[in-house]
Amino acid sequence: MKVLIVDDNEQNRYMLETLLRGEGHEVLSARDGVEALDLLKSSGAALIISDILMPRMDGFQLCRAVRNDARFKDVPFVIYTATYISDKDRDFALSLGADRFLVKPDEIELLGQTIKEVLAKKTSRVEPHPLGDEMEFFRQYNEILFRKLEKKVADLEAARQELQEQLLERNQREAERALLEEQLRQAQKMEAIGQLAGGVAHDFNNMLSAIVGYCTLAALNMKPDDPSRHYLEQILASADRASTLTQSLLAFSRKQAVNLERIDLNEAVSSFEKFLIRLLRENIELRLAIAEAELPVTADRGQIEQVLMNLIANARDAIREDGRIIIETSAAEIDDQFVRTHGFGQPDRYALLTVSDTGSGIPEDILSKIFDPFFTTKEEGKGTGLGLSMVFGIVKTHRGYIDVYSRKGMGTTFKIYLPIAQTPAKQAEKKVAEPPPLLGGTETILIAEDDDALRNVEVAALSRYGYTVIEAVDGVDAVARFTENRDRIRLVILDGIMPKMSGKEASEKIRALGPGTKVIFISGYADDTFSRAGISHKGETFLRKPISTSMLARKIRNMLDE
Structure with a gap:
């Protein structure tokens, strides 16, 4: 039996050709309705299997043309489609005279049985389906095309939205990756500089120890009223200031010995207030907003005080005239959303230390550099560029995080997150005022x-x-x-x-x-x-x-x- 396959998709035609030839049928192929009509006229066919969506002439138009041609009106016509699959599409195809309506690829196994049934229908000479008048055809045909167009537009819009979401997700992943790469580069840079700073501090401490030692020996050989004693005292005072600088280097490199203990952050800040006030000019107000609940942290009290000193000193220098500095403590929680938004942190409960000022703010173009060692915007001789580097190093030593918010002309806020300790803070011990007498020995x-x-x-x-x-x-x-x-x-x-x-x-x-x-x-x-x-x-x-x-x-x- 000669079967005419009409489909614009080459792979679909090949599949049907292989299937039908395997069952002993002679197969003709056409890519659209126009080509199919030419083959019918030249070669004839005992059965037509046609797709619907095709160029030049689609399956609906082909079915109507076949049924309107006296030569072919009795040729069985099977619609086999993957695009027009609604009940209205099926009804319209059958109203045009199609014998069967099959959906790709779900009903491929029914194709053989369908061929037998439609051929049997031909033998019994069943009357073809009524076609309706010309206007009704075009009305239904246009309605189906319009509905299909709407569906295509909706599908394209859904595909566009899905693609847009994929692009946004990809851009977000790329942004997160770029942020992580930048954080890695920054960490590597800080680690390299930290190694250098720690090495410099080691050698410098050796030299300072020798200076302090020889000055002490010289002072022991002097009379109390020796005029040169004043010079030695100045040398020792300078050495003491230099020692503070080396501790800054060690704090930045995170190689400073740390005396960790359970302390209450609220108490540490409150007890240090009087000292901080001495750092400020009379036209700068210091305010404390201390949390009511205890905030126990595992920390080195001296280093926490050093963090406060450096931040307060920076805030003071940023305030040109009258101004205000606020130190605030509170409990905070870092969750997964916080980590995604800020790009740092581990989900947990934290004690939050916030230092804000009404100063001149930090320009956006240098905000990313403020923790770099030796970076300063102060005049020569008025800053070492180690203050914020030391703060950064101390915070990292305490397994904490630091963030900064600033706009030029609108002040600066530093937020320091320190992990909450699981046990209560112990009370600060009073220091011994006078050292015991110095004794030697013969060992x-x-x-x-x-x-x-x-x-x-x-x-x-x-x-x-x-x-x-x-x-x-x-x-x-x-x-x-x-x-x-x-x-x-x-x-x-x-x-x-x-x-x-x-x-x-x-x-x-x-x-x-x-x-x-x-x-x-x-x-x-x-x-x-x-x-x-x-x-x-x-x-x-x-x-x-x-x-x-x-x-x-x-x-x-x-x-x-x-």
């Missing part, structure tokens, strides 16, 4: 220090206090000297970072040789190995450079007397 002490100037001043100072001092230039030398004099040495002083062998490694070997030996670690580069939490043995302690010879002597005497 033998081993000093290991790779910096010659610093080692010489420590040896000279401790010898003056009556101690017998054995010198070592590095960790390996210290172990060797201890091995030779283990029966005499009562206490060992070790620099933290030394060539060949670190102070920590040397102490382990020394303790293996003399288990009861007292050890003092001294370092200007206080990493976690030498923080107080890292002191693992009884009879060990840690001192941070620069340290005065009198303080060192007092610590030695206390440890020897324990």
Whole structure:
């Protein structure tokens, strides 16, 4: 049997051709209604299977043309469509004289059975469906086309919206990725500068220790009324200010020894108010808005105070005339939405410390640089550019986050998020006003220090206090000297970072040789190995450079007397 397939889709035609030829039918193919009519006229067909949506002449028009042609009006006509699939489409096709209406590809398995049924219908010479008049045809035809056009427009709009949502989602992902990449670059930059700052602080602390030590020794040899004593006092005062600078470097590099304890942020801020007021001019008002509920945090009180000092000093310098600074504490919660919006944080409960001012604000083009070390907009000699870098380093050391909001001419607000501690804060302990009297001794002490100037001043100072001092230039030398004099040495002083062998490694070997030996670690580069939490043995302690010879002597005497 000869079957005419009409479909503009080549893959659909191939599928039907293969299927029908497999059942022994002869197959003719056309790409639209015009081509199909030409084939009918030239070759004839016993069955027509036609799509609807085609160029030049669609399936509806082809069916109508076939039924209006006396030569072909009895040829069975099957509509096989994937586009026009509504009940109205089906009814209209059947009203034009189609014998069957099948939907692609759901009813492909019915095609063989349908062919048999329509051929049987032809044999029984069933009258074709009525076609209706010309105007009715065009009315229904246009209605179907209009409905299909509306559906296409709706589908295109839905596709457009979906594509727009996909583009927005992709742009959001790209923006988030760019933000993460920028945060990574910033973190890497800060880490590299932090390593440099920590190394500079270590070397600088060694030099300061030598300066302080020699000045102290010189002062001990002077009479109280010696006119040169004033000069030494000025040197020591300058060294003390330089020591503050190195602590700023260490805080920025996050290698400063941290004395963490449970404190109430409210109490820490309130008790520091009087000191902060001294930093301000008379035309600047300081206001505190302290939360009613306790805000326990695990923090180094001194470093929190340093954060406040630096932020208040910056706010003061930003206020040209009259102004106001507000310090506020409150509880805050960071959730997933906050993290997505701000680009930082871990979901948890936080104590929020907010410092805002009515100053000149920060220009938008430099806002991203304010935490960079040595970046400052102040006049030469009026700022080191380390203040906010130190704040950043301290906040990170406390596993916190810092954010800044500012507009030029409208002031600045810093928000610092510190994790809420799970246990209540302990009360601040009163400090001892007067140190105990300074006493020397006659014991033998081993000093290991790779910096010659610093080692010489420590040896000279401790010898003056009556101690017998054995010198070592590095960790390996210290172990060797201890091995030779283990029966005499009562206490060992070790620099933290030394060539060949670190102070920590040397102490382990020394303790293996003399288990009861007292050890003092001294370092200007206080990493976690030498923080107080890292002191693992009884009879060990840690001192941070620069340290005065009198303080060192007092610590030695206390440890020897324990």
